[in-house]
Amino acid sequence: MRTFSMGGIHPPENKISAGKAIEQMPLPAQVTILLNQHLGAPALPLVQRGDRVKTGQLIAKAAGYVSANIHSSVTGKVLKLDEVYDPGGYRRQAVIIEVEPDEWVEDLVLSSTLKRECTLSPEDIIQKIQDGGVVGMGGASFPTHVKLSPPPGSKPEVLIVNAVECEPYLSSDHQLMLEKGMEIIVGTKIMMMALKVQRAVIAIENNKPDAIGLLERLAIPYSQIEVMPLAVHYPQGGEKQLIDAVLGRHVPSGALPVVTGAVVLNVGSVFATYEAVQKNKPVIDRVVCVTGKSVKKPGNYLCRIGISIQELIDFAGGMPDSVAKVISGGPMMGKALINTQVPVSKGTSGILLMDSKEALRKKVYNCIRCGNCIEACPMGLEPYLLMNLSELSDWENMEKECIMDCIECGCCSYVCPSNRPLLDHLRVGKFKVGAIIRGRKNQ
Amino acid sequence: MENKLYVSMSPHIHSGDSISRKMWDVIIALIPALLVSLYFFGLGSLLVTSVSIASCVLFEYLIGRFLLKQESSIRDGSAILTGLLLAFNLPSNLPLWIVAIGALVAIGMAKMSFGGLGNNIFNPALVGRVFLLISFPQQMTSWPLPKALNLNYLDAATGATPLSFMKSGRLDRLPDTLDMFIGNTGGSIGEVATVALILGGLFLLIRKVISWHIPVSILLTVYIFTGILRIASPELYADPLSHMLTGGLMLGAVFMATDYVTSPMVKKGQVIYGVGIGIITVCIRVFGSYPEGVSFAILMMNGVTPLINAYCKPKRFGEVK
Numbered sequence: 001m002r003t004f005s006m007g008g009i010h011p012p013e014n015k016i017s018a019g020k021a022i023e024q025m026p027l028p029a030q031v032t033i034l035l036n037q038h039l040g041a042p043a044l045p046l047v048q049r050g051d052r053v054k055t056g057q058l059i060a061k062a063a064g065y066v067s068a069n070i071h072s073s074v075t076g077k078v079l080k081l082d083e084v085y086d087p088g089g090y091r092r093q094a095v096i097i098e099v100e101p102d103e104w105v106e107d108l109v110l111s112s113t114l115k116r117e118c119t120l121s122p123e124d125i126i127q128k129i130q131d132g133g134v135v136g137m138g139g140a141s142f143p144t145h146v147k148l149s150p151p152p153g154s155k156p157e158v159l160i161v162n163a164v165e166c167e168p169y170l171s172s173d174h175q176l177m178l179e180k181g182m183e184i185i186v187g188t189k190i191m192m193m194a195l196k197v198q199r200a201v202i203a204i205e206n207n208k209p210d211a212i213g214l215l216e217r218l219a220i221p222y223s224q225i226e227v228m229p230l231a232v233h234y235p236q237g238g239e240k241q242l243i244d245a246v247l248g249r250h251v252p253s254g255a256l257p258v259v260t261g262a263v264v265l266n267v268g269s270v271f272a273t274y275e276a277v278q279k280n281k282p283v284i285d286r287v288v289c290v291t292g293k294s295v296k297k298p299g300n301y302l303c304r305i306g307i308s309i310q311e312l313i314d315f316a317g318g319m320p321d322s323v324a325k326v327i328s329g330g331p332m333m334g335k336a337l338i339n340t341q342v343p344v345s346k347g348t349s350g351i352l353l354m355d356s357k358e359a360l361r362k363k364v365y366n367c368i369r370c371g372n373c374i375e376a377c378p379m380g381l382e383p384y385l386l387m388n389l390s391e392l393s394d395w396e397n398m399e400k401e402c403i404m405d406c407i408e409c410g411c412c413s414y415v416c417p418s419n420r421p422l423l424d425h426l427r428v429g430k431f432k433v434g435a436i437i438r439g440r441k442n443q
Numbered sequence: 444m445e446n447k448l449y450v451s452m453s454p455h456i457h458s459g460d461s462i463s464r465k466m467w468d469v470i471i472a473l474i475p476a477l478l479v480s481l482y483f484f485g486l487g488s489l490l491v492t493s494v495s496i497a498s499c500v501l502f503e504y505l506i507g508r509f510l511l512k513q514e515s516s517i518r519d520g521s522a523i524l525t526g527l528l529l530a531f532n533l534p535s536n537l538p539l540w541i542v543a544i545g546a547l548v549a550i551g552m553a554k555m556s557f558g559g560l561g562n563n564i565f566n567p568a569l570v571g572r573v574f575l576l577i578s579f580p581q582q583m584t585s586w587p588l589p590k591a592l593n594l595n596y597l598d599a600a601t602g603a604t605p606l607s608f609m610k611s612g613r614l615d616r617l618p619d620t621l622d623m624f625i626g627n628t629g630g631s632i633g634e635v636a637t638v639a640l641i642l643g644g645l646f647l648l649i650r651k652v653i654s655w656h657i658p659v660s661i662l663l664t665v666y667i668f669t670g671i672l673r674i675a676s677p678e679l680y681a682d683p684l685s686h687m688l689t690g691g692l693m694l695g696a697v698f699m700a701t702d703y704v705t706s707p708m709v710k711k712g713q714v715i716y717g718v719g720i721g722i723i724t725v726c727i728r729v730f731g732s733y734p735e736g737v738s739f740a741i742l743m744m745n746g747v748t749p750l751i752n753a754y755c756k757p758k759r760f761g762e763v764k
Contacts, residue, residue, distance in 0.1 A: 250760060414456065
């Protein structure tokens with residue numbers, strides 16, 4: 001079974017919510033739609049307090065190329081534009097809307113009948129994706145239209161659909177594949193057209209044999225689409241690791257992944273692309289799994305963007321008393337929330353509730369130089385050394401030791417027998433060195 | 444509710460691996476060799492091992508509590524392991540007060556004065572052993588002969604070890620290979636039982652506490668080096684297999700050189716370190732004045748380890764040449 005070549009770990013999978021059918025959440029009373037649900041510049045609001053908006057209406061426009069449109073996920077009255085906490089704990093601009101029964105924008109196709117044919121030109125497809133505000137739905141939320149428009153000089157050869165879902169607990173992509181398999185195949189085909197490539201690989205870890213079997217069957221008429229099972233190995237969903245696993249090619253340090261000829265897109269984004277191109281439906285809802293060892297009703301819930309995470313938790317049986325940490329995303333790379341009023345955004349793949357026993361960090365001991373962190377690092381770095389340098393504020397040497405290659409997967413902290421907070425210190429260093437490099441470029 | 448949530452950066456889960464798990468794995472891996480030594484060296488082995496462990500733990504506790512005034516570190520199991528490894532490097536008829544001095548040097552000088560586990564440059568047990576070897580050369584070099592369930596301690600019958608036969612060129616007096624393999628020869632408490640040490644090493648490999656790089660590179664280097672000497676002059680030098688089975692080589696290669704704190708972190712560096720230990724060991728055994736050189740070889744390479752760490756980098760992902 002193929003996988004990536006360096007480092008990595010295999011934490012307990014704990015896919016508690018796997019196999020639970022997608023359940024539609026009822027409309028909330030109010031939604032909070034963040035204006036920075038993507039990597040890049042926050043979108044510019046087009047509505048004001050008191051405006052009435054329809055479901056699917058553009059309410060904030062992309063601010064520049066690396067940015068994304070934001071649409072209203074509900075019908076109703078704009079209560080206010082305010083700053084709220086985003087999943088990362090920062091105060092960000094958001095549009096807050098009081099919800100009324102749905103009234104959809106005109107060109108949006110509501111029927112769920114499969115639409116296979118697409119006769120649009122690549123440029124038109126990318127335009128529709130950009131209009132629909134499609135971003136990476138796996139967590140990083142990079143605008144999809146940017147990925148589909150590789151810089152001049154690069155020649156994409158293969159589209160890799162990232163359906164590995166390597167984070168423990170998470171199951172939303174898995175369930176989406178089981179229920180929307182054909183849409184995903186059509187979405188893949190559309191993305192191939194946009195990229196002008198002749199080959200696509202849907203990469204799935206082999207702890208999802210049902211999804212692998214289903215997509216293999218559905219892909220039979222599409223000879224250019226291959227379904228590739230991969231060994232369960234974290235962080236296989238990392239872009240560089242996935243290209244390594246699928247093609248055996250290493251993205252050179254500092255280069256864009258497309259130099260290997262591969263463009264990687266998350267399976268959720270492929271589905272969103274299908275909806276945006278074939279149904280004129282912008283990203284206004286998504287599947288979020290609510291999971292955790294003490295969750296009463298773990299499952300995969302289809303909810304509107306902007307609903308509060310508290311409502312999702314309530315829908316999954318309420319907040320168990322034992323919960324001490326609420327994480328947006330998986331346990332390896334997800335963000336711990338400061339409160340449960342944070343809204344769901346395009347990149348929210350799951351909500352993980354963690355009990356107090358697991359949530360607390362353990363006592364930190366001296367580094368015993370066992371080398372576990374070096375063994376586990378998928379980028380071939382020396383986390384113990386980088387942490388020491390970070391503590392000494394030695395940014396110059398951190399840059400020499402390739403801190404900018406760190407993908408923040410957390411494998412180092414996970415394996416450390418002394419419970420050292422390696423990644424915390426690596427992040428500080430990466431942030432500082434990144435600022436220094438940008439400063440140098442601007443001189 | 445709002446104020447009750449813990450917030451921290453990812454990752455939010457941990458493998459559950461810990462220092463004490465690793466230390467106890469090594470201690471468990473040493474038990475077969477300990478049992479063999481209890482059989483061949485009897486009471487002396489029991490007394491020396493117990494006193495060594497007890498004094499290491501006691502000194503670590505006292506120094507941590509009264510000199511460093513820090514939280515006690517004895518629960519991580521590293522002091523027990525140091526005590527066990529120190530005892531394994533001592534003859535079974537060593538007076539107990541000398542054992543205690545060795546423990547004080549190992550824990551006090553080599554470990555705690557650097558700041559405790561993780562900060563020491565040299566392997567504590569070996570520092571203790573070498574200190575005793577230099578300070579008490581006579582007591583440290585009279586090894587009891589093996590005798591099933593020996594109840595004599597200080598008055599145990601002593602005799603030459605295979606290494607001293609090698610040193611003096613009486614190769615015909617070397618014991619049977621099988622005896623050397625199971626541990627039926629004279630020597631320090633824990634070093635004679637080659638087969639038990641190999642078993643322990645396999646256990647550590649399976650538990651992923653150690654990797655093969657250090658032991659294999661040491662043993663292979665010694666084998667090749669002594670093999671060349673043997674071919675050059677068979678009447679002067681012992682055969683490579685005897686070298687592998689005698690003295691502290693197996694104990695050193697599997698348990699002492701692989702000490703995390705004092706060995707290189709990157710695999711490439713570990714091989715350089717292992718080859719260095721192998722070469723120095725053979726040089727001391729064959730050309731030096733001591734019959735055994737494993738301890739000195741490991742300590743010397745311990746000293747080079749920071750340098751090896753600085754120059755041996757792992758292969759970076761997507762390295763741009």
